[in-house]
Amino acid sequence: MTDSAELLQPYLQRRSFVELGARQRAKALLDPGTYRELLDPFQRVMSPWLSRQGVVPQADDGVVIAKGSIGGLPVVIAAIEGAFQGGSLGEVGGAKMAGALELAADDNRNGIPTRAVLLLETGGVRLQEANLGLAAIADIHAAIVDLRQYQPVIGVVAGSVGCFGGMSIAAGLCSYLLVTQEARLGLNGPQVIEQEAGLEEYDSRDRPFIWSLTGGEQRFASGLVDRYVADDVAQIQQQVSELLQQGLPAQQRSRQADLFLQRLARLDAGPQIEAATVRDLYQGERS
Amino acid sequence: MSSYSLRGLHWFNALSAGAKPVEGLPASLKVADGVLGSQPARFIAVVADPDNRFVRARNGEVGLLEGWGLAKAVDEVIAADRDKPHKRALIAIVDVPSQAYGRREEALGIHQALAGAADSYARARLAGHAVIGLLVGKAMSGAFLAHGYQANRLIALRDPGVMVHAMGKASAARVTLRSVEELETLAASVPPMAYDIDSYASLGLLWETLSVEQIEQPTAADLTRVTECLSLAIEDVAAKGRDLSSRLGATHRAASSQVRQLLRAQW
Amino acid sequence: METLSFEFPAGQPPRGRTLVGCVGSGDLEVLIEPGQAGKLTITVQTSVNGSEQRWEHLFRRMFEGQTPPAMDIDIHDFGATPGVVRLRLEQGFEEIGHD
16 A cells, blocks of 8 residues: 555545434444344334424434444443434434433343433424423433433534534533534524524624534533544544443533532623633633 | 513512521522421522623523522532431422523533533432422423423412423524414414413423412412422322322323333333 | 325335435435235325325336335425435335345
8 A cells, every 4th residue: 555545544434423314323333233223213103293283204203212232331322313303302202312311220220231322413392392392301311310320321412413402401411422523512502592692692694603612622622521523433433432431420510510600700701702711711721 | 671570589588488598609599498398498499680790691591600500509408418317308499581592601501501400400309309390480491401390390380471381482483484373373282382381281291280369479378378289299209209200191291101111112 | 294195016025124314304214114915005294285296206207117016115205306205215225125
């Protein structure tokens, strides 16, 4: 092989994770031959609420639940399909994710060390199912905290939808978060912030601005996520596997209220915020 | 010039009369340790702070300080009662119009602050504290997920101003390219989309819905009624356990149970 | 939104089943399962009203004069163009081992 071919090899072999759908992402992360889907689309467990509103449902309601192993460790993966209704969660998809987490926690109480990996490509609650979506997300939060008594819960936000709404809170409850450059992680969608707070506050069409505050790179530099990975299946798989091997983190990010309150107390909240200010305030050394 | 609700504050003051205020928390949180009937309880409300350092969180919204502050207020209880046989109840008085919307909030990770609150409330429940959510006003989306939705039992007062939803009417109408009237018509035939508390109750998520004489400022009779209901809720939790399974079972939520059954069967 | 049904004569059922696509804007998901020998049945749930003729046309061009496998095809369509529909169907047929 020539020198330039050797240099190009890793790039040629890179496989985009972002371009994969939810099912393919789940398959790609699980050890070969271990993928087994529950409530697969052929079972047609679908939304009871969409057809009556003239919205075409998806056979898996936009959430894929698959059991298998990663690096030999038993896991259940819940993967949200961002292409279906913006990855928004309805009753059935939400119940799939919550139920899978609940069963994983039960497993641990029965001596089976099942971990969970959540692939979060979602705008939050599906408005066509509003309160049932919201309730399901509360169930998901409860189940993450329950499972986290025993095993780490890994969240992956890859893009292009990102992770917003009530599911960004779920991300914040995870033991570890992994993001790509394409990813965004934030509570409110840019359009809603612009509507509520005005264009000056938040320009929803200014993509570089949005990524500068809520994009994967910024979140990593601010210590709000744990790993920042290239958009490459093999690398993401490896990082997820490593995090699973690490077990529960020494510090759970969502249990650091005192630290965050101290940091916020140091901040002059008068001037409008800058990305660099956040990095300095939260990380200092990692900026 | 925005107006804000005072219901949460009034109900907090009434329920926690004589209780000891808890110091060291943001001014937008009202927290006090007292009793409910004969049960020790910590009362927690999020209220408007017109002087909030974060300008987008001055009307009772749950923002950065509120999220982390709730986490701290609940963590203190978990720690203090860790070795006690009897765990204090947590009464979340819910009157929250929304999460805070702003550049500072997003940049500083409001999603993480709200996760802090949800985490603490969930862990309190798992540690054996009865967490009761009392809905006296709005209980909207991220704000409710952070303050109230991890409760063992949810009790709502019956009133048009008591509302649970994922998005305010005006925003939801805009986002779905409808008029508010069209949205309301649609919601009338799709119970999970409706804004009124009786439709919400039909989803099976509430333990009880109570009518009161004076929603803004409780009468003595209102206070007795609600206190009794809260006490019964605490007893019910003691009898039945620490998870959220009591929210399952309504006809409108049948699919949620079916999915869980199928997952278990295929696990 | 409307639900449409179509039927064509067919041969033997395929051995496998498959799902291709996703109900994204301009896309569709196609579930293909073995059906009753001799019959190819297609159900289409589509966001586009008044499109029956176009679906009929497309399926006729694909299946008339052929002996396709006896499949039950379930389509959830969110406004895909005929080109995308055809692509997904062909992806599906390839997956179950028939052209």
